[in-house]
Amino acid sequence: MFMKEISAIARYWYSYTHRNLETSDIAGSEHSIVMTLANNQSMNQDALSDSLSLDKGTIAKALVKLEGKGFVDRVINEDNRREKIVSLTAYGKEEVGKIFGVSKKWKQDVLEGISEEDQEVFLRTLLLVSQKAKMLAHESVGKDAYEN
Numbered sequence: 001m002f003m004k005e006i007s008a009i010a011r012y013w014y015s016y017t018h019r020n021l022e023t024s025d026i027a028g029s030e031h032s033i034v035m036t037l038a039n040n041q042s043m044n045q046d047a048l049s050d051s052l053s054l055d056k057g058t059i060a061k062a063l064v065k066l067e068g069k070g071f072v073d074r075v076i077n078e079d080n081r082r083e084k085i086v087s088l089t090a091y092g093k094e095e096v097g098k099i100f101g102v103s104k105k106w107k108q109d110v111l112e113g114i115s116e117e118d119q120e121v122f123l124r125t126l127l128l129v130s131q132k133a134k135m136l137a138h139e140s141v142g143k144d145a146y147e148n
Contacts, residue, residue, distance in 0.1 A: 020102045024095055030062055031099060034071060034088065037058060038096040042087035053134065071095065075097050134139065 016033060026034065027030065032052050043051070049059045063086060066072045071092035077083040088096060111119050 007109075016106050017099070017102050020105075021098065024098055026071065026095065026099070027065070028139055030071070033059070033066065034092060034096055035099060037072065037088050037101075038093070038100070039084060042085050044083045044085055045074075046083075048086060053137070057072055066092075 021031075032054075032079060033048065036051055040047075040051075044110070044113055045056065045059055045063065048063075049056045061071060067074055067087060070089055072086055074084045074086050077085050116124070
């Protein structure tokens with residue numbers, strides 16, 4: 001089954017980035033948040049939660065830590081006072097450069113020896129499986145789901 005391999009790749013990536021970012025003051029679970037913010041300029045906490053498929057409490061706790069470390073700023077949205085807009089600080093953007101470098105090296109090394117065509121097929125298929133998994137995770141469970 002492919003779940004074992006997907007889980008293993010994620011664990012290996014985590015170990016690799018952790019080892020290569022030891023000088024950075026960022027925990028493994030915080031990488032995803034920082035990378036998402038780097039790709040989106042700024043976003044509210046709910047959008048961040050949805051984007052990463054993490055619950056709002058997990059995001060809030062991680063953001064408190066990241067804010068304390070100087071990686072992010074959280075600002076109350078003037079149009080909706082209950083909403084906080086999150087963005088990277090200058091320090092956070094600097095650290096993201098290091099994270100992107102490590103991630104780029106990982107991708108380069110892990111895909112070495114695999115043809116560009118096979119890489120494209122693999123990444124396209126992985127995206128389709130990921131999208132389908134997200135849809136299924138958010139879908140209501142029907143009675144027939146238990147009958148198979």
